[in-house]
Amino acid sequence: xxxxxxxxxxxTLPGETLFGLDPHxxxxxxxxxxxxxxxxxxxxxxxxxxTHDGEPAAYAALAERxxxxxxxxxxxxxxxxxxxxxxxxxxxxxxxxGFFQGFVDTAEGRLILxxxxxxxxxxxxxxxxxxxxxxxxxxxxxxxxxxxxxxHPPFPIHVPALDAxxxxxxxxxxxxxxxxxxxxxxxxxHVHRPSAGTWNGIGFTTLFxxxxxxxxxxxxxxxxxxxxxxxxxxVFIDAATVTVHFVSFMA
Numbered sequence: 001x002x003x004x005x006x007x008x009x010x011x012t013l014p015g016e017t018l019f020g021l022d023p024h025x026x027x028x029x030x031x032x033x034x035x036x037x038x039x040x041x042x043x044x045x046x047x048x049x050x051t052h053d054g055e056p057a058a059y060a061a062l063a064e065r066x067x068x069x070x071x072x073x074x075x076x077x078x079x080x081x082x083x084x085x086x087x088x089x090x091x092x093x094x095x096x097x098g099f100f101q102g103f104v105d106t107a108e109g110r111l112i113l114x115x116x117x118x119x120x121x122x123x124x125x126x127x128x129x130x131x132x133x134x135x136x137x138x139x140x141x142x143x144x145x146x147x148x149x150x151x152h153p154p155f156p157i158h159v160p161a162l163d164a165x166x167x168x169x170x171x172x173x174x175x176x177x178x179x180x181x182x183x184x185x186x187x188x189x190h191v192h193r194p195s196a197g198t199w200n201g202i203g204f205t206t207l208f209x210x211x212x213x214x215x216x217x218x219x220x221x222x223x224x225x226x227x228x229x230x231x232x233x234x235v236f237i238d239a240a241t242v243t244v245h246f247v248s249f250m251a
Contacts, residue, residue, distance in 0.1 A: 108145065
């Protein structure tokens, strides 16, 4: 199975820049690169922060450009997004119990797309309803492998300012995963940095966003924007391995 993960486009109002960058042009460049080089992909997943401030015009611009995108895709929400405005721009994407989450069954296992957005909060949250949904969704795999996509990472990446705004319910989330023991990998966004490792024995990766990045400040508890080049993830999954490539799409 081949997947593409794109994260954190942070679309502004059309014509507005972000940290001196044009997030619309950068997302266009990313989608063009993916379409040109990965026509065989099974699914493209965008893991949240679709917009920077949740403006209707930003979602409308996203809907317009995705209308011409020929590859299968799924959209997820991050802390910069607005559920109501997203729903208005994408009426065909019905929420599950009020949350934009779901799963896709594949030959290699179940892809679980988990909504971690809590309105008005930077860090991620999982309400009891969402944890129960996750529990049922993992139980529904029948023990087959599962792969979780989420905006907020539950694991620390040892950048203090970023770890402070990760998933706040990490212990409860971990307890649900431990009951089923079939999650092989967690794919997260939010941090605007590439990282890889294991958390409670489960593999994980995070990515650069398509626009601005976060500086790698490992010994300072402050956030700083970085202008490092953007990238997306190319994921290969089979019975034995999960392989993630970090692909730059701009010179």
